[in-house]
Amino acid sequence: NAGVMQNPRHLVRRRGQEARLRCSPMKGHSHVYWYRQLPEEGLKFMVYLQKENIIDESGMPKERFSAEFPKEGPSILRIQQVVRGDSAAYFCASSPGQGSRGNIQYFGAGTRLSVL
Amino acid sequence: QKEVEQDPGPLSVPEGAIVSLNCTYSNSAFQYFMWYRQYSRKGPELLMYTYSSGNKEDGRFTAQVDKSSKYISLFIRDSQPSDSATYLCAILETSGSRLTFGEGTQLTVNP
Numbered sequence: 680n681a682g683v684m685q686n687p688r689h690l691v692r693r694r695g696q697e698a699r700l701r702c703s704p705m706k707g708h709s710h711v712y713w714y715r716q717l718p719e720e721g722l723k724f725m726v727y728l729q730k731e732n733i734i735d736e737s738g739m740p741k742e743r744f745s746a747e748f749p750k751e752g753p754s755i756l757r758i759q760q761v762v763r764g765d766s767a768a769y770f771c772a773s774s775p776g777q778g779s780r781g782n783i784q785y786f787g788a789g790t791r792l793s794v795l
Numbered sequence: 796q797k798e799v800e801q802d803p804g805p806l807s808v809p810e811g812a813i814v815s816l817n818c819t820y821s822n823s824a825f826q827y828f829m830w831y832r833q834y835s836r837k838g839p840e841l842l843m844y845t846y847s848s849g850n851k852e853d854g855r856f857t858a859q860v861d862k863s864s865k866y867i868s869l870f871i872r873d874s875q876p877s878d879s880a881t882y883l884c885a886i887l888e889t890s891g892s893r894l895t896f897g898e899g900t901q902l903t904v905n906p
Binding site: 683721722724782 | 827829831836837838839840841844883885887892893894895896897898899
């Protein structure tokens with residue numbers, strides 16, 4: 680019973696390149712969340728998605744960042760024209776979306792993005 | 796004022812000690828109260844969650860919530876070196892689905 684799967688685990692990009700981070704939720708989970716953990720800081724919410732819908736993107740930077748969760752396949756967090764300040768650990772979480780534990784979130788191992 | 800404040804630590808204790816980790820929060824709309832454990836360079840692992848005032852016990856771990864004081868705690872009994880990690884409190888709003896995290900407390904249990 681696989682947990683939340685994120686890939687790649689480590690990603691190195693040069694300034695100006697694009698970064699694509701992928702997340703497959705736990706089996707049976709239909710809700711996906713992305714969080715960012717900057718060095719020496721806590722986890723900050725970015726975006727909450729259900730299949731084919733963005734529910735809450737209030738934590739996402741207005742420019743260069745986008746997220747999707749298509750009908751088929753993993754959720755993608757996309758960062759265009761990366762800058763050094765984007766270097767961080769990006770975590771994906773998923774939840775069932777219904778039932779008594781509907782909003783209880785389980786996290787993946789994260790993708791560590793380094794921008795050179 | 797941060798929505799969730801967590802004692803920053805770091806905390807260093809001998810093996811077998813009782814550990815107390817604490818957070819306060821400001822938003823009365825918060826509904827669920829979670830504790831996650833994060834080992835170095837790993838993802839947060841859910842330890843416990845509760846939604847009501849009082850105590851909830853799971854093995855060596857006890858989560859305590861006092862909604863009147865907006866205060867949550869995690870107690871670890873008979874602490875082990877394998878408990879050495881960063882502990883994160885996280886709170887979920889009634890109306891939404893985003894988790895608001897504390898800054899984390901780094902715990903080291905010395906053999």
